Each structure stands twice: as C-alpha cells, then as structure tokens.
Amino acid sequence: MYLGIDKGGTRHTFILADAEGEVLHRVQHETDRHAGAQAELESLRQEVVSLLAKASASGSPVKAIGISFGGPVDIRTGRTLLSHHVPGWEGVPLRDLFEEWFGTPTVLDNDANVGALGEWKFGAGAGCCDMVYVNVGTGIGGGVIANGQLVRGERNLAGEIGHMTIDPKGPVCTCGRTGCLESFASGLSIARRYRERFGSGEPEDLSSRAIFEKAGADDPNAKSLITETADYLARGLGAAVSLLNPELVVLGGGLSETGDLLFKPLNELLAKYILPQAVGVRVVPALLGYEAGVRGAVALAMGA
Template sequence: MKSLYVGIDLGGTKIAGALVDRDGSLLRRIRLETRAEQGPQPVIDRLVEAVIQLTDGVRSSVKGVGVAAPGPLDSRSGVVFSPPNLPGWMDVPLRQVLEDRLGIPVKLENDANAAAWGEYWFGAGQRKGTMIYLTVSTGVGSGLVLDGRLFRGENTFAGEIGHTIVDPEGPPCGCGRKGCLESLASGTAIAKFGQNTDPSSLIHSLAMEDGGLVRAEHVFEAYRMGDAQAEIIIRQTVLYLAIGLSNLIHIFNPGKIVVGGGVSRAGDMLFPLLREQLESYLMAPFRGTCEVVPASLGEDAGVLGAAALWTDSSRKSEQGIM
C-alpha cells in the first residue's frame, strides 16, 4: 500500500484532521470539538483520538503525523509555549507526548506556516520559487516559502507579519504594542471599526438583521451597497495591507503572495483595490514582479500543509529548511 500521512490542524475552534496521500488527496476526514477551555490534557486526548480514528486499518502505511498548532511554538523541539487561544498551555512538549502515545513520528508546525506549505504544494502556490502566504482573519499571520523551502527563522518565529508596525500611532494590539498590521487590517479590526461607525450606517442595519453584532462581512456588504462609512473602512484596510505587503515584497522579492483567511473571501471587493494600492507603494524595479492571488485550499490548507511535512518531496526540501 502507498505511503499515507496524517495532517491535524489545531488552529481553529475544532480539531480538523485528515488522512492524506503523497499527492494531497484527502482520503479520510475528521472534526472534533477542541474545547480549549478544558486545558492541555483533554485537547491532547482528542488529538490522539482523531489520529487513531483516521489511521484505523491502515496504521502500518502511515509514515508520520503533522500537527499545525497556533504559536508561539518551537517546531524544532516540538514544544508549544503559551498560545492565546489555548488557555493553560505553557511549554507543553506536544510532539513528544503524541509520539509516546501514538507510536508514530510527529512533526509540529506553526499553523500559518503549515497553511503556507499546503498552499505551496497543493494550492495556489503551484510549487514555484518564492511564495508568501498571508492569512487575514481574526488576526493576521503569514508563512514564508523561500526558494522552495519553508523559512522558520532562528527560533522558528519567522513570519509574524501581523505584528509588524505599520502605524506607530495606531490602535493597541493584542500583543501589547500599538499600530500592528493585525490591529488595523484583520477581520477583527474591520469589525471593530464598523462597530464604531454612526448607528445610522448601513453597517449597523445589516448587523441588526443578522444578530446585532457587527462582523467584517457586514462592512464588506455595506461597501458593496455603496455605504460611505464602509468605504472609508475598506479603503483604510487596503491601505495598511498594501503597506504590509510592500514591505514583504521589498524584503523577500516573492513571485507570488497568496492571501487566505476569512477576509480574503471578499474577492472582487478586495483584490483589485489591493493590487492597485500595492503597486503605488513599490519601488519601480519591483512593480509587476509579484502576483497577489486568493488562496485555493480554504480550510484544508492547514491539514494538507501539516501532512505535507512528511511527504518525500517535503522531506527533501526540509534538508535545507531555514
């Protein structure tokens, strides 16, 4: 039987898992409640349960398990430090714990890096050269694939584009600083700016029809319908995203930037404006050198990327992972 791999994505409200072959085909799927509020041990128990169910009957063909988890973490040592959305986790040696319980080799990766690796191998990245993956959702994260190799940095912390400062006088960020890209251009930021608009705004009308809580999609819908206050928010969001992406382009000279996450689903309301604004921030030699495209794998990017850490081609690339 051909080699199989398990990919687990711990980055959302549910544990998403899949049994994957070398070509990226999803052979089995599973979704379990994370229940992160219960602390590390119950979550680890469900991770183990997910792998056991996915590998039932094919255990001997499974060459490895890849886990995409929220940072901060050290992918080399396999230790998860203290992720904000995993309360009670503090220096948890997740890789070692899972290997001891499963008897299968495990690799641990930052969830944004895993999604980047998935898009590079099986999605919009098309396995070409240097690609940057940007996820714009509740927060803003990124993964870097440089010359076909996943770039992690000295302490495996690389890729925190969401916490680059794009406006020193900007609003407070959850990281404790001010003016980070995440505080100005994430889905959470868009919703917050929408909530602070005049109550007569179309944004609030749409929110009232949908439970009352303003979300980013209400702002985009109001923008599509011509609301002036929504237009200000979206243009401001695009401005800061363009600044952030221009910095990445000037530093890494990627051929492609793949944008995923909930905000990317705005599609034609976002990408043409973003591409136009971005070009205006680039030095002349860089203009036209980088394609900005939507991600293609959706919620499967994390599990596919985690599994891809174990494929033969990924392992060859990892010999040069930075």
C-alpha cells in the first residue's frame, strides 16, 4: 500500500492507495493556520501513525509515503523552505523526520509538481507522454511532464509558468517583479482587473468566480474581460507549448470549472501564439480538482 499526503494551507488530506494507486481510504482535517508548524507536524505524525497501523492490520503495510507540500521545498535535502500559509516551516527536514519516525521511505515535493503528477497519472493527462499542467487559483503554479517524466530543473523551479513575463510594463506580481502571467490571469488578478476597469460599485472581495457568472449571464463587461484573460493565458501557454511541444495543457484550480466560457476562447487564441504545426495541442480542464495533490502524492510515493 502507499500513503499520499496533501499538506495544503488549512487542509491536510491523507489517502491509502493500492499498488495501482486506487484510493482505499481517505481522511481529511481542517487545520488552524495560526497554530504554527510544530503543531501541524504533530498532527501529521499522529494521523500517519494511525494510517500506518491501519495498513499493517489489513495485511498490506505502507511501502512508501509521498507528500505534497503547499510551498517551495528543497528536494535534495528533503526540507521545506516555507509555507505560504503557516509560519515556522522554514527549513524543516520533513523527509528525514518522517523516515526517522516511521522507518518508511518518504518523498516530498511542492504542490504544483505533485498536482501535475496527479493529473498525469490519474486525471486529465492519463496515458499522455508530454503534458503541461497549470493551476490557476489565487496564484498560478505549474508543472511539466516531458518524455513521461516530471521535469524539476536545477532548483525544482521548472514549470513556474505563473512567473513568465507577459508584459514588463504590467502590474506588480506577488514575486515582486512586474507583468508576470500571474499578475494578469490569477483569480485575484482577474478580479482586480475587473474592478479597476468596470467596478466602481463592485465589492472589494468580488471573486473571479462571480465575474465568470456574470459572463455566463451575458454581461458584456465580464465577457470582454474573460476574452482578454484568455488572451493573456494563451500568451503564457503559447510560450510553454513552443518550448515543450506537449500533447495536452491541463488547466487546474478554480478556472478549470469555467467550461466553454474560458476554454473556447483560450483554445482559439492559443493558435495565435504557436507554430501552425503545433496546433494539435489542446487545453483541457483538470479532472481531479483538489484531489490532484493527494493523488499525486501517491504517484510520488509509487516512484520512491
């Protein structure tokens, strides 16, 4: 059996899976983001103890553990570098702690890479050899599968499509630079652009989902903003397609649920930014939703 763990911002998800990666048992906890890394570590430890015992009792002990971590990690040392949500995760030797506590091989990676693995092994990219995964949520993350392997790069930063420069004169990005894809097309950026242009009377917390709903109800402002968003995404995806010639681009996160409103213009506009010979590539919605991380963590464990 394999144990996959998705350690997200406020949610920890665990699954026990069989040798094919099929889910046998699933547990989820909401966590208190103010409790800090030590409290989270202890809660992870307790749940893993209980799941390892459950697997052993079933006669099929856990062979390896995979962890999707919501923040950058150093995969060479198995340390977390920081959590985007919870203080105290700087430099925690998570892999070594797990191996010491449980005596079980453990693999750790960031949530973008693990999400890519999940969609590739069990979701929209199943059976495909070359795939780009892009997660558009509050930010934009991504992962690359090339020649049937996850590409990590020298510092595990391959696939950071959210920080491709789309327009150097563009808005300030969360990374501190300007004009990254994330600064135009993340959920937060879509809402900000809408408010700046049309929204003098709109609430501060207007969500990108609400804008897609307006577009679905034929609101012309929302529709034009979404076409423009599709164009920004197409520029970023076009660059990725030119570099990697994938068969599929899998779009995950909140935007994966927008249907034809986004995917139709996005697939049409993508053709503007790629070589005519590459137009066979399709942008498709992710299939696993929030389960991509924990299923990918199982894939990570299976490769351990």
